[in-house]
Amino acid sequence: MEYERLGLVAGIEIHQQLNTSEKLFCRCPTELRPFEAHNGEFFRYLRATESELGEIDRAAREEMKNLRKFRYYTYDSTCLVENDEEPPAPLNPEALAICLQIAKMCGMTPIPQVHTMRKLVIDGSNTSGFQRTALVAVNGTLPNGGAIETICLEEEAAQRVKDEVFSLDRLGIPLVEITTSPCMRSPEEVQEIAEYLGMVLRSTGKVKRGLGTIRQDVNISIREGARVEIKGVQELDLIAEVVRREVQRQQRLLSIRQRLRERGASVSRAPQDVTALFSHSGSKILMKASRIMAVTLAGFAGLVGEEIQAGRRLGSELSDYAKKCGVGGIFHTDELPAYGVTAEEVSALRAEVGAADADCVVLVAGDTRQVECACQQVILRAEHALEGVPEETRKMLEGGSTSYMRPLPGAARMYPETDVLPVPVTSEFWEEIPRVELLNAKAERFRREHGLDAAVARQMAYSEHVMLFQRAVDLGISATLAARTLIATLKELSRDGLDVRPLLADRDREGVPVLPEVLQVLLGVKDARVGKEAVPDVLRRIIQGESPESAMQAVESTAAGADLEALARSIVRERMPFVREKGMEALGPLMGVMMKEVRGAVDGRKVSQVLKAALSEALGEK
Numbered sequence: 001m002e003y004e005r006l007g008l009v010a011g012i013e014i015h016q017q018l019n020t021s022e023k024l025f026c027r028c029p030t031e032l033r034p035f036e037a038h039n040g041e042f043f044r045y046l047r048a049t050e051s052e053l054g055e056i057d058r059a060a061r062e063e064m065k066n067l068r069k070f071r072y073y074t075y076d077s078t079c080l081v082e083n084d085e086e087p088p089a090p091l092n093p094e095a096l097a098i099c100l101q102i103a104k105m106c107g108m109t110p111i112p113q114v115h116t117m118r119k120l121v122i123d124g125s126n127t128s129g130f131q132r133t134a135l136v137a138v139n140g141t142l143p144n145g146g147a148i149e150t151i152c153l154e155e156e157a158a159q160r161v162k163d164e165v166f167s168l169d170r171l172g173i174p175l176v177e178i179t180t181s182p183c184m185r186s187p188e189e190v191q192e193i194a195e196y197l198g199m200v201l202r203s204t205g206k207v208k209r210g211l212g213t214i215r216q217d218v219n220i221s222i223r224e225g226a227r228v229e230i231k232g233v234q235e236l237d238l239i240a241e242v243v244r245r246e247v248q249r250q251q252r253l254l255s256i257r258q259r260l261r262e263r264g265a266s267v268s269r270a271p272q273d274v275t276a277l278f279s280h281s282g283s284k285i286l287m288k289a290s291r292i293m294a295v296t297l298a299g300f301a302g303l304v305g306e307e308i309q310a311g312r313r314l315g316s317e318l319s320d321y322a323k324k325c326g327v328g329g330i331f332h333t334d335e336l337p338a339y340g341v342t343a344e345e346v347s348a349l350r351a352e353v354g355a356a357d358a359d360c361v362v363l364v365a366g367d368t369r370q371v372e373c374a375c376q377q378v379i380l381r382a383e384h385a386l387e388g389v390p391e392e393t394r395k396m397l398e399g400g401s402t403s404y405m406r407p408l409p410g411a412a413r414m415y416p417e418t419d420v421l422p423v424p425v426t427s428e429f430w431e432e433i434p435r436v437e438l439l440n441a442k443a444e445r446f447r448r449e450h451g452l453d454a455a456v457a458r459q460m461a462y463s464e465h466v467m468l469f470q471r472a473v474d475l476g477i478s479a480t481l482a483a484r485t486l487i488a489t490l491k492e493l494s495r496d497g498l499d500v501r502p503l504l505a506d507r508d509r510e511g512v513p514v515l516p517e518v519l520q521v522l523l524g525v526k527d528a529r530v531g532k533e534a535v536p537d538v539l540r541r542i543i544q545g546e547s548p549e550s551a552m553q554a555v556e557s558t559a560a561g562a563d564l565e566a567l568a569r570s571i572v573r574e575r576m577p578f579v580r581e582k583g584m585e586a587l588g589p590l591m592g593v594m595m596k597e598v599r600g601a602v603d604g605r606k607v608s609q610v611l612k613a614a615l616s617e618a619l620g621e622k
Contacts, residue, residue: 003186007223008247010190011182012239015175015215016201017156017208020095023172024155025088025132025420026081030208033169035161038073042083045069046122046129055412059393060120062406065373066326070124072158073167082158082168084127087419091116091134091153095174096423098206099153100433102176103137105200106148110137110430114153116420120413124166125157132417133177136425143196146183151176173208176201182219187240187247190218194239202462203439209464218242225250226389229408233396241400245309249402250389252308257388263358265299267382271375272296272353274363283340285328289365294353295378300360300385305334309401314385320404321381322364325373331363442466450479459487468504468516477522481532485522489536498543520548530555531604533595564607567597568614579618587612 023030045067048060072083080086091114100110118130125131133154140148156173158166178197184190194216201207201214216233220243228250233242271293278286286292297304304315319329333350337343355361362382364374384390393409394402437445443461446452450473452460460469465486472482490500503518515523521538524530530538530552541551571593572579579586587608594607 003247006247006251007221008185008243009182009221010184010243011180011219012184012190012194012197013180013217013219014178014194014197014201015217016178016198017213018095018098018174018176019206019208020092020098020174022092022094023081024092024095024153024174025090025172026079027089028079028082028172029077030173031077031169032159033075033077033167035073035167038075038167040074041071042074043069043071044084044127046124048120048122049129049415055410057120057409057413059406059409059413060122062324063122065324065377066370068124068164071165072127073161073165073169075169078168078171082127082171088132088417091420091423092174093423095153096136097433098174098204099136099151099176100425100430101204101206101436102178102201103140103151104430104433105203105436105438106137106140106151106178108137108140108148108151110425111135112425114423114425116417116422117414118417119154120409120415121157124164125160126155126171127158127168131155131157132420134423142180142183142193144183144189144193146193147181148178149181150179152179153177176207182221187243190243191236191239195236198236199439199462203436203442205436205467218246220246220250222247222250224254224388226391227408228389228391229393230402231393231395231405238396238400242396242402245400246402249309249312252306253314253385253389256303256306256308256314256385259303260299260386263299265297265386267379267386268296268298269379271364271372271379274349274352277348277352278341278345281341281345283331285339286331286341286363286365289367289371291368291371292363292365293371293375294349295362295364295375295382296353296355297360297362297382298356299358300382301358302334302360303385304332304360304362310399311397312401312403317385317404318362318378318381321377322374324377324406325366326370327364327366327374330374330378331365333359333361446479452479452483456480456483456487459483463487465490465504468519471516472519472522475519475523475526477519477526478532481525481535482522485518485535485539489539490518492536493539493543498540500539500543503539503542517542517548521552524548524552528605531595531607533604564610565614568594568611569617571597571611572614572618576618579615583619584612584615587615590615 020030048056048064081088103110114134114136116132116134119133121131122129131154133152135150136153137151142148154175154177156170156175158168159170161167184193211234216239218230218233219227221227228246230242230246233239274294275292278292281287305313307313315332315334322330333346336346349361353361362378364371391408393405395405396402439461443458446460447454447457460466460483463486469482469486473479493500504516506513506516508514521535525532534555538551538555542548571590590611591608594611
């Protein structure tokens with residue numbers, strides 16, 4: 001009810017990497033490489049270009065305030081297309097087919113002819129200064145009654161190594177972008193819809209898995225606030241918290257606006273040079289600066305230092321804007337004296353600029369060009385505070401708070417890509433796109449058909465090993481055993497530092513198709529060659545270099561060496577009072593003792609048979 005009262009409106013954009021063999025506009029592989037494997041590098045300066053109407057996008061214009069030199073790592077697995085030194089190849093048909101499959105699962109209408117566009121991006125993440133993107137389908141449905149507005153196919157950005165250094169191994173991986181309508185009214189609903197769309201994407205079995213392969217951008221506004229886009233939410237569990245914190249931020253900015261208006265606050269548009277005041281300051285930052293300027297914010301005292309989000313203040317917002325010009329940040333009198341600045345210096349500053357007690361003074365230090373630019377940015381953000389909440393693109397910080405990135409982009413950001421031909425989507429092609437069973441439906445089917453516990457069935461359906469599970473069941477292997485092995489046993493082996501990937505491979509080193517080794521072991525259990533309790537030991541042996549056959553034989557030899565019959569007689573003989581009291585009902589408790597002795601190396605059915613014979617023999621002698 002609280003969020004309904006506040007008029008919360010939210011929508012999301014899901015960006016998911018597709019698990020294709022080749023990139024979207026070249027034939028390079030889509031595997032990430034260690035940064036140290038790069039075999040070359042080059043440098044690039046990026047500048048904004050005008051749209052067809054002669055306009056420069058406002059977000060790109062802001063990025064140009066600080067001209068940066070970007071450095072790119074190349075690999076033996078990247079090519080001239082990633083370097084932006086060769087025209088792109090035609091749109092990857094495999095990626096388009098997966099994108100259309102997702103669109104069909106969402107009840108969308110395909111675009112008859114897919115045109116690739118250029119989306120201006122000059123933050124260094126694309127060597128070309130733009131990201132190629134293509135609209136594929138429109139008008140889908142969501143479980144909450146809302147809509148999926150569009151689904152696009154675009155190229156993934158380069159991966160940031162650090163600061164202005166990027167790695168080109170990720171650039172160009174096919175990426176599907178799903179954009180919803182603003183149809184969500186609570187933080188929990190946003191997270192639920194993001195989870196649903198993630199489930200739809202994973203249902204295809206053709207998306208990449210792991211941290212960084214899926215990202216959510218959340219668009220949020222409240223009544224009297226503004227639309228704000230928060231980019232790069234990678235953790236599903238944080239989405240609701242991100243929404244809650246943005247709502248809090250907008251509420252507090254609106255509260256600050258109200259108090260500023262009551263105070264008759266204003267912003268001086270004429271920064272003043274105060275370099276001489278700090279020529280002997282104890283602040284290392286101010287001492288090193290060639291230029292220090294002050295911006296007076298009349299009526300802002302106490303509000304610049306006010307918290308608007310966990311770990312964030314209005315001063316943090318002013319600083320974010322200033323940093324776009326290359327300065328390290330700002331000082332302001334709500335937080336001074338501090339950082340080596342004395343109370344006497346603050347008093348002298350106020351006197352120099354004519355600031356009253358109700359005013360806040362912001363200091364910007366750096367070289368002349370940076371400082372002049374940063375002062376204008378501080379003035380711009382302070383004027384936004386008088387208006388309320390500015391429209392912005394923001395990035396998520398640890399915990400769910402956010403910081404300013406750039407203004408929301410406008411229509412001037414997009415223009416046609418002339419190097420990639422349009423791709424027709426005929427009705428025949430659309431009809432041939434197969435429908436896929438959703439993972440939630442698959443989980444229910446596993447529970448119903450295989451008798452799995454509901455939680456286990458869901459884990460198995462959502463697992464990356466679901467196809468192996470289906471193969472195991474088709475081979476007649478117990479569904480419970482297969483699920484336990486693929487969900488729990490492999491995870492336990494991984495926690496022990498063992499590489500389980502060779503157990504799952506369906507091709508040998510020469511590329512010849514083979515039955516995955518984990519399935520070979522499970523077939524051994526099915527054929528009573530080895531006990532199900534011995535599966536972890538057998539798999540461990542295989543990882544350490546033994547073949548499945550020799551590993552199972554070694555376990556069988558261990559079991560044979562135990563002399564089951566002699567062991568069973570010994571166990572019964574040592575517990576004769578209990579056996580006389582319980583009779584054949586002693587079988588159950590003694591099975592546990594027997595299985596512990598053979599450490600699961602023998603199939604339980606065989607152990608039960610031998611122990612039952614020993615009990616019968618002992619009770620007959622009584």
